[in-house]
Amino acid sequence: MDIVFGILLVLHLLGWAVVLGGTVVNLRTPAIAKGVLHGVLTALVTGIALAGIASSGSDDDAPSPAKLAVKLVVALVVTGLVVVGTRRPEKVTTGYLGAIAGLTVTNVAVAVLWR
Structure with missing residues (x-):
C-alpha cells in the first residue's frame, strides 16, 4: 500500500504544480491554460484517494479531519474557479488568476505546516 x-502523492503534487505553473505563466495575459483544468482535477481526485488511504491506517498516523476538511474546501474552490474560468474566459482577470494561485499555495501550505 505504501x-x-x-504514486498517488507524486500525481497529487504534479497536479498542483500544473495548476500553479499554468496560472503564474498566464498572469500577463489573463487566461486559464488548458492544462490547468486537468491539473486541478488530478489534484482533487488523488487528494481524495490519499485522504482515504491515510485515514484507513492506525489512529496515530491518521491526518486530522479538520485539516482534510480545510484542504478539501480549498481544493473545491480552486476547482470551481478553474471550471468557471475555462467555460467563461471573459471573466478571467489578473486578480482571478491571483486567487487561483494564492489558494493553491494555501492548500500546499496547509498540507505541509498543519501538524
Missing part, C-alpha cells in the same frame, strides 16, 4: 500511496 507504493500506491507514494
Whole structure:
C-alpha cells in the first residue's frame, strides 16, 4: 500500500504544480491554460484517494479531519474557479488568476505546516 500511496502523492503534487505553473505563466495575459483544468482535477481526485488511504491506517498516523476538511474546501474552490474560468474566459482577470494561485499555495501550505 505504501507504493500506491507514494504514486498517488507524486500525481497529487504534479497536479498542483500544473495548476500553479499554468496560472503564474498566464498572469500577463489573463487566461486559464488548458492544462490547468486537468491539473486541478488530478489534484482533487488523488487528494481524495490519499485522504482515504491515510485515514484507513492506525489512529496515530491518521491526518486530522479538520485539516482534510480545510484542504478539501480549498481544493473545491480552486476547482470551481478553474471550471468557471475555462467555460467563461471573459471573466478571467489578473486578480482571478491571483486567487487561483494564492489558494493553491494555501492548500500546499496547509498540507505541509498543519501538524
